[in-house]
Amino acid sequence: MPVTHAPQTTDVLTRQDPELAEILLGELHRQSSTLQLIAAENFCSPAVLAALGSPLANKYAEGYPGARHHGGCEIVDVAERLAVDRAKSLFGAEHANVQSHSGSSAVLAAYAALLRPGDTVLALGLPYGGHLTHGSPANFSGRWFDFVPYGVDAETGLIDHDQVRTLARTHRPKAIVCGSIAYPRHIDYAFFREVADEVGAYLIADAAHPIGLVAGGAAPSPVPYADVVCATTHKVLRGPRGGMILCGRELAERVDRAVFPFTQGGAQMHTIAAKAVAFGEAATPAFTAYAHQVVANARVLAATLVDEGLVVTTGGTDTHLVTADPAPLGVDGRTARGRLAAAGLVLDCCALPHADTRGLRLGTAAVTTQGMAEKEMVRIAALLAGVVRGEVESVPAREEVRDLVGGFPPYPA
Numbered sequence: 001m002p003v004t005h006a007p008q009t010t011d012v013l014t015r016q017d018p019e020l021a022e023i024l025l026g027e028l029h030r031q032s033s034t035l036q037l038i039a040a041e042n043f044c045s046p047a048v049l050a051a052l053g054s055p056l057a058n059k060y061a062e063g064y065p066g067a068r069h070h071g072g073c074e075i076v077d078v079a080e081r082l083a084v085d086r087a088k089s090l091f092g093a094e095h096a097n098v099q100s101h102s103g104s105s106a107v108l109a110a111y112a113a114l115l116r117p118g119d120t121v122l123a124l125g126l127p128y129g130g131h132l133t134h135g136s137p138a139n140f141s142g143r144w145f146d147f148v149p150y151g152v153d154a155e156t157g158l159i160d161h162d163q164v165r166t167l168a169r170t171h172r173p174k175a176i177v178c179g180s181i182a183y184p185r186h187i188d189y190a191f192f193r194e195v196a197d198e199v200g201a202y203l204i205a206d207a208a209h210p211i212g213l214v215a216g217g218a219a220p221s222p223v224p225y226a227d228v229v230c231a232t233t234h235k236v237l238r239g240p241r242g243g244m245i246l247c248g249r250e251l252a253e254r255v256d257r258a259v260f261p262f263t264q265g266g267a268q269m270h271t272i273a274a275k276a277v278a279f280g281e282a283a284t285p286a287f288t289a290y291a292h293q294v295v296a297n298a299r300v301l302a303a304t305l306v307d308e309g310l311v312v313t314t315g316g317t318d319t320h321l322v323t324a325d326p327a328p329l330g331v332d333g334r335t336a337r338g339r340l341a342a343a344g345l346v347l348d349c350c351a352l353p354h355a356d357t358r359g360l361r362l363g364t365a366a367v368t369t370q371g372m373a374e375k376e377m378v379r380i381a382a383l384l385a386g387v388v389r390g391e392v393e394s395v396p397a398r399e400e401v402r403d404l405v406g407g408f409p410p411y412p413a
């Protein structure tokens with residue numbers, strides 16, 4: 001197997017556990033020899049990976065800096081304070097909790113901080129791009145809270161603001177959630193704040209996807225509007241896999257207690273250190289340029305897919321996300337995804353608003369980290385359409401993908 005440059009020393013693993021080392025190198029090869037178009041994925045930096053693989057992983061640290069249940073936390077306390085301070089300054093937030101193990105556990109903690117079981121919550125319905133934590137019956141959210149879904153307009157694909165207002169007035173929810181796994185446009189946080197104020201609801205922004213764009217100044221920030229902002233650190237933000245919560249001073253203590261001890265035990269100090277590294281990186285001019293390029297790339301990708309005959313939801317994008325219906329090419333989303341996977345284009349299916357079939361969801365965060373720009377987006381969209389139509393067979397398509405990604409190694413030697 002061709003060994004792609006490993007971002008971390010794999011020598012130890014190769015000597016100690018060759019079986020696992022081979023898996024690690026195999027995955028590295030997969031990531032660098034195929035096109036990563038999954039909207040929620042990215043390539044974090046070697047510095048982030050170094051923090052993740054550090055001995056901070058050994059430390060037990062229940063509680064918060066200066067108030068831990070374990071001894072020996074004086075050094076990791078500095079790491080967590082650094083992560084918190086960097087997050088607060090990056091997002092202009094009064095308070096940051098960086099302990100959530102994932103985006104979902106951040107949402108769980110936000111609900112725990114503000115709601116009681118049985119409370120009514122208004123959120124984007126799952127068929128329109130709501131996340132599992134926004135009321136899926138398979139998730140704690142759907143079991144413990146009474147979710148009322150709002151949707152998007154059948155014509156425009158945009159969030160139906162009139163419906164949000166009407167449902168809020170009718171159901172008087174305790175909280176309104178805005179945020180999505182697939183909505184390609186900016187969310188009007190001022191609108192949601194206004195409705196929440198009118199009905200006396202908390203506003204929870206689940207900004208797991210756009211938070212990296214927010215950090216880079218390429219998307220509006222929910223921080224001035226939402227009572228609580230939940231986010232992930234591993235999507236466009238390009239940090240380690242994990243979650244984060246931002247809020248105002250007055251909710252700080254409730255949020256902290258909702259994370260620990262209510263929903264979690266010990267903090268993962270290696271991940272928190274890696275979050276600090278990522279926040280540091282996201283505060284640089286290079287990251288600002290990156291975030292804007294992510295959006296520029298997504299716009300070109302969307303426009304070229306439209307030229308190729310796909311139906312792009314909302315007609316385009318403001319973010320890193322593009323959702324498209326391949327039906328006009330004579331293929332449903334599932335079949336399209338299978339053909340694309342065989343050709344080395346890795347992406348997801350997603351629900352399409354007001355449709356029975358599934359669509360394709362793509363994102364530009366990872367390919368932009370690799371250094372790809374508008375020219376490559378045109379090439380990717382044309383290749384994608386050719387493969388979906390069945391015009392380009394998987395073997396030549398794979399070759400084209402290898403040729404394309406060959407010039408953009410995610411972890412250059």
Ligand SMILES: *Cc1c(COP(=O)(O)O)cnc(C)c1O
Nearest residue numbers: 102103104131180181206208209
């Ligand atoms: C990704 C995402 C989550 C969940 O993040 P995990 O880390 O996978 O738990 C929650 N909400 C939204 C809107 C997301 O996009």
